[in-house]
């Protein structure tokens with residue numbers, strides 16, 4: 001159902017206001033998902049569904065049609081005798097009673113023929129189809145017109161609340177939520193059970209109008225059991241609920257109880273039907289209670305939705321952190337000398353030579369420049385081998401950190417159930433780097449190297465003809481720049497260690513400074529390092545997005561949380577300002593024809 005229910009057009013102003021506030025509440029509740037499996041979320045998911053149902057099935061239609069007959073739903077444990085009671089009240093078999101539990105699967109609504117128009121699918125319980133035959137279909141409401149039912153009051157026989165069949169339980173809950181009045185049937189054998197009391201507690205919390213029938217009670221136990229039950233009702237906030245007792249007796253061939261067994265209930269219902277004021281009071285009590293409880297429970301759903309937002313934020317934060325760290329770590333390791341070991345260092349030393357040149361580095365720079373030029377003008381070793389070593393070293397470094405980040409992100413998701421379920425539902429192995437990550441990292445490193453080459457080429461545009469530039473070539477100067485980047489935050493040793501590890505970079509620096517000047521070298525190295533970081537960030541972003549896209553499938557919009565609270569507050573404001581639009585007559589318990597013990 002969207003928008004306003006049928007018949008909303010000619011409503012009094014206050015009712016129309018309340019109605020639109022409740023429609024907004026319905027939209028807000030229907031619009032918020034609780035997709036993340038945080039602890040206790042199932043309870044709130046059920047609550048949300050039940051609240052939407054109650055708004056659609058009861059509150060909205062009832063508000064629009066305040067004169068509709070009072071809907072009495074007969075609920076309770078299986079075998080308590082609900083169908084038998086309904087049949088006996090009507091005086092004929094309208095609902096099949098049975099020995100096999102549970103018996104009633106399809107709800108049966110009995111009404112006076114004059115009231116037929118009130119019970120079409122546009123009005124009450126719009127989610128259920130209508131039928132005039134017994135079907136056993138839980139999705140269909142069987143309508144039975146019978147003059148024995150007083151005008152203004154209808155009786156609905158519901159499935160059992162404690163059924164072994166989940167569909168029965170759900171339907172019974174939905175039907176009771178659509179009732180103006182519960183006729184709650186329990187038996188001497190079952191009245192202390194937990195499930196019925198759960199329902200009765202909810203009714204008390206919501207001020208739903210309830211009458212209780214203690215059914216199938218052995219005559220000798222009536223006094224004791226009904227006394228005990230009455231005390232339990234009082235303790236649980238249902239002191240004002242009428243309590244009827246039906247003694248266990250033989251049923252007729254048709255499965256009916258003798259009329260006098262149900263006479264007290266029958267009289268009470270007739271009186272209620274005949275007194276428009278009393279009826280309105282019952283409707284008001286239940287409807288008011290439902291609206292109050294819906295507003296209150298909406299805040300609980302909003303809390304649950306806010307928890308979803310927080311959880312999603314936390315899960316997102318874990319992933320962001322893992323990959324931010326990965327970028328930082330690669331950035332740090334590609335500048336602190338870490339890469340100037342092993343293969344890279346060996347190939348670099350091979351390129352620049354380790355003999356005289358290194359030993360003479362301690363002497364004056366000008367002299368070194370000349371020596372370098374002299375040395376390089378011989379047969380320069382291949383810069384290409386350094387490039388290859390750099391490529392593989394850098395690629396390994398990036399891959400290692402991508403693996404670590406995936407593992408860290410996955411581990412922190414696994415530590416909470418919401419994250420665990422997301423990982424399972426994704427059907428992907430997010431705890432490792434993507435399968436094509438190595439290939440992508442390789443490409444990124446090559447692109448970076450190419451970028452460094454271009455940088456050197458551009459910088460050397462007007463120097464290309466100089467002897468030094470020619471001596472090292474674009475390739476040689478590029479690898480020198482890479483090496484300088486790799487040691488750009490390392491403490492460059494002086495003295496004996498020169499040429500080893502970060503010290504090897506000093507040579508590169510001298511080479512570059514000899515060609516470009518020291519300022520340009522600092523600038524080029526900063527640029528090259530920033531470019532590498534950008535490319536690593538892009539790689540890691542794609543990895544991070546694998547997690548985030550999974551998280552996006554379970555996103556809760558923080559605006560939805562606000563919408564819930566605003567809608568609930570609006571309903572409460574109208575209610576508290578006395579502009580509820582609910583029937584005006586004050587609830588008159590005194591005018592209610594029932595009182596404790598009348599049926600015993």
Ligand SMILES: Nc1nc2c(ncn2[C@@H]2O[C@H](COP(=O)(O)OP(=O)(O)OP(=O)(O)O)[C@@H](O)[C@H]2O)c(=O)[nH]1
Nearest residue numbers: 078079080081082083084097098102103104160249
């Ligand atoms: N003798 C006797 N039998 C009863 C009485 N009430 C119910 N029964 C029998 O108990 C069985 C169950 O009664 P139902 O009226 O079908 O019970 P129900 O509460 O509708 O059960 P579900 O539809 O399964 O929830 C049937 O065989 C009835 O004939 C009673 O007061 N006396």
Ligand SMILES: [Mg+2]
Nearest residue numbers: 082083103104
């Ligand atoms: Mg039944």
